[in-house]
Amino acid sequence: MNYSATIGLETHVQLKTRTKMFCACALDTASDPNTNVCPVCLGYPGALPVMNKKAVKLTVMTGMMLGCEINGRSSFDRKNYFYPDMAKNYQISQNAAPLCLGGGVAIEASSGGRKFVRINHIHLEEDAAKINHYVRNSGIDFNRGGTPLMEIVGEPDLSSADEAIAYLAALKEMLVYAGISDCNLEEGNMRSDVNISVRAEGQSRLGTKVEIKNMNTFRGIHAAIEYEVARQISVLSQGGKIVQETRRWDTDLGVTQSMRNKENAHDYRYFPEPDLVPVELSRELLEEWRREIPELPEARRQRMAGEYGLTAYDADVLAKDKAKADFFEAAAVKAKNPKAFCNLFMTDVMAYVNANVPDLSCAYVKETAPALSALFLLLEEGKINGPTMKELLPEVLGGKIRDPGAAVAERGLGAVSDASMIESLVDSVIAANEKSVNDYKAGKKAAMGFLVGQVMKLSKGKADPKIAGGILAKRLS
Amino acid sequence: MDFRELTVSSAAKGMARGDFSSEELVRALIAEVGKSDGQIGAYLSFDRDGALAAAREADSRRRQGDCPPLLGIPVAIKDLINVSGQPCGCASKILEGYVSTYDATVVSRLKKAGAICAGRVNMDEFAMGSSTENSAFRVTRNPHDLSRTPGGSSGGSAASVAGFEALCALGTDTGGSIRQPASFCGIVGFKPTYGRVSRYGVTAFASSLDQVGPMTHDTEDAAMLMNALAGADPRDGTTALEPVPDFVKAIEGASLKGLKIGLPKEYFIGGTDPEVMAAVRNAIDLCAASGAEIVDVSLPHTEYAMAVYYIVAPAEASANLARFDAVRYGRRAQGVQDLGAMYGKSRMEGFGQEVKRRIILGTYVLSSGYYDAYYGRALKARTLIRRDFENVFGKVDFLLTPVSPTPAFKLGSLPDPLKMYLNDLFTIPASLAGLPAVSVPAGKTDASLPVGIQLIAPPFRDDALLRAARAFELARGRAA
Numbered sequence: 001m002n003y004s005a006t007i008g009l010e011t012h013v014q015l016k017t018r019t020k021m022f023c024a025c026a027l028d029t030a031s032d033p034n035t036n037v038c039p040v041c042l043g044y045p046g047a048l049p050v051m052n053k054k055a056v057k058l059t060v061m062t063g064m065m066l067g068c069e070i071n072g073r074s075s076f077d078r079k080n081y082f083y084p085d086m087a088k089n090y091q092i093s094q095n096a097a098p099l100c101l102g103g104g105v106a107i108e109a110s111s112g113g114r115k116f117v118r119i120n121h122i123h124l125e126e127d128a129a130k131i132n133h134y135v136r137n138s139g140i141d142f143n144r145g146g147t148p149l150m151e152i153v154g155e156p157d158l159s160s161a162d163e164a165i166a167y168l169a170a171l172k173e174m175l176v177y178a179g180i181s182d183c184n185l186e187e188g189n190m191r192s193d194v195n196i197s198v199r200a201e202g203q204s205r206l207g208t209k210v211e212i213k214n215m216n217t218f219r220g221i222h223a224a225i226e227y228e229v230a231r232q233i234s235v236l237s238q239g240g241k242i243v244q245e246t247r248r249w250d251t252d253l254g255v256t257q258s259m260r261n262k263e264n265a266h267d268y269r270y271f272p273e274p275d276l277v278p279v280e281l282s283r284e285l286l287e288e289w290r291r292e293i294p295e296l297p298e299a300r301r302q303r304m305a306g307e308y309g310l311t312a313y314d315a316d317v318l319a320k321d322k323a324k325a326d327f328f329e330a331a332a333v334k335a336k337n338p339k340a341f342c343n344l345f346m347t348d349v350m351a352y353v354n355a356n357v358p359d360l361s362c363a364y365v366k367e368t369a370p371a372l373s374a375l376f377l378l379l380e381e382g383k384i385n386g387p388t389m390k391e392l393l394p395e396v397l398g399g400k401i402r403d404p405g406a407a408v409a410e411r412g413l414g415a416v417s418d419a420s421m422i423e424s425l426v427d428s429v430i431a432a433n434e435k436s437v438n439d440y441k442a443g444k445k446a447a448m449g450f451l452v453g454q455v456m457k458l459s460k461g462k463a464d465p466k467i468a469g470g471i472l473a474k475r476l477s
Numbered sequence: 478m479d480f481r482e483l484t485v486s487s488a489a490k491g492m493a494r495g496d497f498s499s500e501e502l503v504r505a506l507i508a509e510v511g512k513s514d515g516q517i518g519a520y521l522s523f524d525r526d527g528a529l530a531a532a533r534e535a536d537s538r539r540r541q542g543d544c545p546p547l548l549g550i551p552v553a554i555k556d557l558i559n560v561s562g563q564p565c566g567c568a569s570k571i572l573e574g575y576v577s578t579y580d581a582t583v584v585s586r587l588k589k590a591g592a593i594c595a596g597r598v599n600m601d602e603f604a605m606g607s608s609t610e611n612s613a614f615r616v617t618r619n620p621h622d623l624s625r626t627p628g629g630s631s632g633g634s635a636a637s638v639a640g641f642e643a644l645c646a647l648g649t650d651t652g653g654s655i656r657q658p659a660s661f662c663g664i665v666g667f668k669p670t671y672g673r674v675s676r677y678g679v680t681a682f683a684s685s686l687d688q689v690g691p692m693t694h695d696t697e698d699a700a701m702l703m704n705a706l707a708g709a710d711p712r713d714g715t716t717a718l719e720p721v722p723d724f725v726k727a728i729e730g731a732s733l734k735g736l737k738i739g740l741p742k743e744y745f746i747g748g749t750d751p752e753v754m755a756a757v758r759n760a761i762d763l764c765a766a767s768g769a770e771i772v773d774v775s776l777p778h779t780e781y782a783m784a785v786y787y788i789v790a791p792a793e794a795s796a797n798l799a800r801f802d803a804v805r806y807g808r809r810a811q812g813v814q815d816l817g818a819m820y821g822k823s824r825m826e827g828f829g830q831e832v833k834r835r836i837i838l839g840t841y842v843l844s845s846g847y848y849d850a851y852y853g854r855a856l857k858a859r860t861l862i863r864r865d866f867e868n869v870f871g872k873v874d875f876l877l878t879p880v881s882p883t884p885a886f887k888l889g890s891l892p893d894p895l896k897m898y899l900n901d902l903f904t905i906p907a908s909l910a911g912l913p914a915v916s917v918p919a920g921k922t923d924a925s926l927p928v929g930i931q932l933i934a935p936p937f938r939d940d941a942l943l944r945a946a947r948a949f950e951l952a953r954g955r956a957a
Contacts, residue, residue: 039579043800045567045680046559046581050714078796080843082820089799140804269843271852274684274793276714 001237002201005229006209007164008156010193011171012149013181014127015058020146021126022049022092033132033141041146043087048275055148056099056279057289058180059124062150063100064290065174066119072281074099076124076273081266084140085128093151095270097278098123107166110159117167118155125149150180156195156206161225165218168192173297177322185216196225197242198232207232208242212249212256224249228256300325308338314346323360324350330369336380344376348390352397371396375404384408385415385464387456416462419471422455425463426471429454440476448472480505481641485550485698488644492539492549499539499549502644503532503595506551509642510596518617519627519637521556522564523596531593538591547705548591553598553643555634557680558689560584560594567680568612569602571801571827573808581678582710583647583689590705596643599633602829603798604651604682606630607900609658610888611831618888619661621926625885628658628900634692635662639927645693645702649679651686652786653881653904656916656931659692660880663918663927665950666692667699667943670936671911672717675710681797683790684715686908696917696947700724703939719937727940731947734768739873743779744903750883756920756928757879760949764877767952772873776865781858782906787898788842788855789909795839801827834894863910866935875945876933878903880916884926903931913939917946919953 019026023040039047063070077095100122109115129145131138152171158164172183172190183190192215197207210228215221227249232242247256295303297319304325305315318325328345335341349372357364375396379389388408395401408414416422429451430437436454440447448469455468478497491497507525514520528551535549554560557567559577561584566572584594601611609617609632617632619625620640627636631648635658638646648655650668659666667690674689681687691702703724709716740761745754765771803809803823810822828836842851869876881900891897907914913936916929932949934942 039678042805044559044578044806045557045565045572045575045800046676046678048677048681048713048715050712080796080799082799082802084802084804084816087800087805088796089802090796267845269796269840269845269848271792271796271843271848272856274715275681 003198003233003236004201005159005225006156006197006199006206007158007160007225008195008209009152009154009158009164009167010195011152011154011168012127012191012193013062013152013171013175013183014189015055015148015150016179016181017052017054017058017148019052021052021055021124021148022146025146027147028143031143033139033143036143037145041087042142043089049092049273051276051279052148055124055150056281058148059099059122059150060281060286061178061289061293062152062175062180063103063122065178065293065296066100066103066105066122066152068100068103068119068122070281070286071097071099071101072283072286073097073278074281075278076276077270078273079125080269083128084138085131085145087129087142087145091125091128092273092276093125094123096272099279104155104157105167105170107163107170110163115157115163117157117163120153120155122150122152125151156197156209161222161229164194164225165222168218168221173320177297178294179322185218188216191216192221194221194225196228196232198229198236200236207236208244210242210244210256211246213246215249220249220251223254224256227254231256294322297322304329308332308342310339310342314342317346318342323365324353326362327353327360327365327369330365331372331376334373334377336377340380341376348393349397352394356398367399367402368397371402371404375401378404378408382464383415384413385462387461387465388413388415391461413462415464416459419467422459422463422468422471425455425458426468426475428458430472430475437476478502478505480509480644483644484694485547485645485701486695488550489546489548489701493544499532499535499593500529502549503528503551503593506595506642506644513620513640513642516618516623517620517636517640517642518615519553519598519633519640519642521566521568521597521599521614521633524563527562528593528595531595535591535593545589545591546701547587549593550591551593551595551644552587552702553596553634553637553646554584554594555631555646555648556597556600557604557649557682558584558647559678559680560597563594563597565680566597566614567603568600568614569827569829569832570613571803571807571824573827575806577678579678582675582712583706584678586705586708587647587702592705596637598637598643598646601630601632601654602832603680603794604630604649604654604687605794605831605835607653607657607897608886608888608891609633609636611829613829616888619885619926621663622885622924625887625926626661628661628881628885630654630658631666631692632658635659635664635666638662638664638692638694645691645698647689647702648692649682649687649689650904650908651683651688651790652908653901655690655692656904656914656929657881657900659916660918660929660931661885661927663921663929664692664694665696665699665918665946666690666916666929667703667946668908668914669703669707669939670717670913671908672715673719673913673937673939674706675708675713675716677710677712681793683793684797685793686786686790696728696915696943696950697725699915700728700943700947703943707939717937722940724940724943728944728947731944731951732768733764733945733948733952736764736769736875736945736948737772737873738764738769739772739774739869739876741774741776741779741869741876741878743776744878748882749879750922752922753879753882753884753928756922757877757930760919760930761877763952764949767948774869774873774876776862776869776906778858778861778865779906782862782909783898783902785855785858785862785909786901786905787838788851789859791835791839792843792852793839795836795843798828798832798836803827831894859909862906866906866910866912866933870935874934875942876931878931878933880904880929880931884922884924884928907931907933912936913942915942915946917949919949
């Protein structure tokens with residue numbers, strides 16, 4: 001008997017806003033517990049929520065990127081339940097009129113080819129506080145309480161653990177790219193509730209579904225899905241029945257376990273949030289927000305490969321990271337040989353940036369790209385040689401040299417490419433290094449490197465090593 | 478200076494003239510509280526030292542020439558409004574130990590206008606009630622007859638002003654909680670348009686109905702307070718961006734002449750106390766004699782208002798009061814072993830009967846299977862009630878109605894909660910429609926119990942409403 005799995009994900013994404021969803025507290029969970037809090041997110045008597053516009057914007061932009069229909073008149077509802085991580089014992093969420101409807105994500109299907117995973121809707125809500133369990137009691141940290149949370153509710157179109165991860169990876173890439181969320185899985189920026197059911201081949205009705213809540217890492221989700229699908233198949237093939245329930249994934253044991261407190265279906269008693277007026281989004285505003293959506297990774301990959309003559313690999317590496325791609329394009333704009341610039345960029349430039357520029361911001365790109373572009377142009381025009389370029393590179397990337405041309409002139413680093421000048425240097429070197437010359441003539445190719453080095457030394461590094469090498473080779477052949 | 482003769486307006490003028498200082502004023506107030514509150518029982522707490530310190534600071538500001546309109550004026554604060562550093566008990570045991578860490582917007586605006594928050598006054602627990610008998614702490618008595626209630630839920634606010642142990646007070650009104658006690662105590666009680674005054678820092682009962690308003694000796698005082706209180710607040714998303722008029726200017730030269738006053742027939746049915754009706758009829762005659770045009774009108778969906786209110790308000794309250802769970806603040810029950818028991822016992826012990834009744838009712842009408850029949854339907858009926866008023870205001874400028882079917886009733890005389898709810902019959906509809914409404918003294922019964930009339934205006938015509946109330950006040954001879 002063959003079984004197929006049906007998987008649906010509800011993914012909660014913490015939005016990259018400056019402040020919380022309904023109050024002006026800073027979004028910073030790294031601080032000491034209960035330091036980024038106020039009467040509103042602590043649910044004190046008399047506190048009222050006020051809308052975070054950026055959270056609405058980021059959610060709408062996500063909906064646009066996923067091809068959703070945007071609700072021009074969206075509203076909030078109270079979702080009522082008691083739990084210590086909910087300061088008001090109701091969560092302000094959306095039920096009747098969420099911000100985005102429909103849409104979906106294209107992924108590689110397990111059976112080959114492409115598959116479109118549909119999205120049911122996307123809504124906005126506030127995150128709960130964090131509960132830390134200790135030996136004798138539990139502590140509640142409200143720093144996280146009130147964080148804007150975007151919930152992407154997917155249809156059960158996934159049929160394997162691989163597809164689920166492909167779906168989440170595609171979402172993550174898009175969300176990080178567009179600055180919607182950092183999607184740092186370790187910090188819980190992106191958590192999913194996983195719904196899993198299986199059914200026998202030929203059965204049209206979906207099987208009973210089991211929910212595994214609050215999963216973070218892709219590895220964990222993958223393992224949990226594989227385990228649970230196997231478990232359900234095992235139960236059914238032995239004639240048993242699947243109980244509709246919430247299970248938890250135990251990472252250490254590698255199993256899902258029935259939660260001791262049987263979770264009855266909650267009656268959340270949803271009703272319209274009276275403290276917030278409905279959100280009305282005009283066509284003009286939506287268009288303004290749509291214009292802020294960046295070119296997405298897939299499209300950018302293809303364009304950069306074509307425009308700059310990059311290999312698929314290089315385009316992929318660059319396009320993956322929006323900040324790096326932005327930096328590359330800003331600096332490559334004048335390059336005569338963008339492919340050569342790309343080689344330099346992927347090695348020396350990235351090495352420096354990765355070590356020294358933790359925040360590759362728009363401001364950094366704006367300040368540094370022109371200088372980097374100018375530096376490379378000097379090389380391409382032969383005004384400096386390779387070693388000089390590499391010497392100046394850290395200062396350019398460190399912001400110390402804004403005008404490479406001027407620096408070269410000031411320090412007298414202009415390349416010596418005049419053939420006659422180099423010829424006389426070559427003659428001096430040949431005269432002074434008889435042993436190496438003989439080594440080279442005897443077949444020791446490495447001696448050429450030494451001799452070129454001597455020419456460079458004599459020229460104080462300004463000779464073009466390629467030209468020097470060429471003249472040496474001619475002289476000694 | 479005789480404190481009992483003062484109004485906010487005359488006190489402000491007196492201090493401006495240098496007749497007395499704010500410190501002297503507050504000392505006189507403290508003396509009155511000491512004399513009367515044993516009998517009236519309006520106050521839950523009074524920070525004497527704090528009030529005197531604030532008064533001295535006000536006097537100092539005045540000496541430096543910094544004289545905002547309410548400088549040095551003491552205001553009694555209903556116990557559900559947050560004043561930083563003061564307990565905010567909402568007259569409930571469940572908030573034992575809770576001290577406000579912030580000022581409500583109405584409080585910070587009063588402070589900015591130079592006023593002093595002096596004393597916290599009694600109320601029905603969490604504003605649920607019409608007699609202040611639901612307070613967990615003490616009984617407040619009507620100064621006109623100590624065997625009777627001052628009304629509710631802002632009973633302490635009304636009694637303190639009527640008993641001359643406060644110059645003015647802030648109350649809140651959800652279904653009539655400013656207007657009915659004002660009527661019972663013979664003072665002015667003003668409920669602004671919903672969204673006119675910020676609710677930030679005011680413990681919520683029913684979010685779509687609650688409004689803070691002034692309770693004063695006369696309409697001029699109400700206007701002075703409204704100038705300080707009204708206006709949009711970025712901390713309250715339901716406040717309106719409507720520009721704030723100068724209420725004090727708006728009531729100058731007020732006259733009833735030419736005003737079109739509607740009498741909704743649904744408010745003049747049998748069942749209202751004959752002495753109340755007589756006072757209201759006299760008021761109508763007075764308006765007519767003063768040149769107002771009296772028009773009969775109809776608000777056909779009035780009969781559904783009570784039912785709608787007692788579905789919508791408890792529903793919102795059931796969620797608003799969920800935060801009182803003993804986790805972060807307030808009174809936590811002892812001897813419990815798990816979370817559910819902690820919630821259950823703390824709330825069982827901390828909440829009074831009426832509060833529990835409304836939480837259960839509210840939870841029920843929102844529950845799965847019942848939402849559409851009750852809450853969903855109530856929301857629709859509410860729209861119809863609002864439309865009734867919209868239609869009528871096409872024909873008239875204001876509506877005139879009784880405030881309550883009876884004058885102040887005896888303490889303990891209405892043990893049946895449903896009978897208690899009927900007190901709000903005439904005040905609820907304007908609340909549901911979010912309209913500004915005011916109770917102005919209109920006369921007394923043979924037993925010298927005050928009777929007020931209610932005037933209702935279209936949304937954001939708060940200034941016109943206060944002006945009409947002023948005109949009526951003047952016509953009745955209560956000169957400024």
